Amino acid sequence: EADIYQTPRYLVIGTGKKITLECSQTMGHDKMYWYQQDPGMELHLIHYSYGVNSTEKGDLSSESTVSRIRTEHFPLTLESARPSHTSQYLCASSELDEQYFGPGTRLTVT
């Protein structure tokens, strides 16, 4: 099992709230990713990072932002949550060709 952690696992929050989804890995990987996944649909890349102080937007337009101040930590922030942000958010890190996923955060915005 990969050493990549996400908190919280489940979050129900009201519209307009600011939230931060946490992701940490202890494998020392430089590359980290955030994906969004809706039920029965494919994963969509929303942010990625090559290393400390490197962040890029992915293929799916997202109103979230990320930061990479430390190698092991890659948090995702939503400044003002909306019902359209309801989804599962998966964090991953990679070394060479292998990508390791965290358990995900199930976000529901009411």
Place this chain on the structure above:
Amino acid sequence: KNQVEQSPQSLIILEGKNCTLQCNYTVSPFSNLRWYKQDTGRGPVSLTIMTFSENTKSNGRYTATLDADTKQSSLHITASQLSDSASYICVVADRGSTLGRLYFGRGTQLTVWP
């Protein structure tokens, strides 16, 4: 357009039976193809990774095949167990970018009944 298509969308089998899941892709230039298992409410876990030169790879009761000419892959599960109930996702990586862009299929939802 780079795409990954999986079939069937869902499958129900009895415990102990074998099954085969299919994946067709149009990703180019091709780097590698991966199969992941995703349990409900969890992140995907890698089962196999195959490069262009590999046409079969096994991981326990899971055997993946790759035909790079026809751009098709299959995942064969032998002697299924209840714990095999999950979504199986085919993922293709391209080698046209520094990131090693991944293209995900929507998965096949497998249910194993006792």
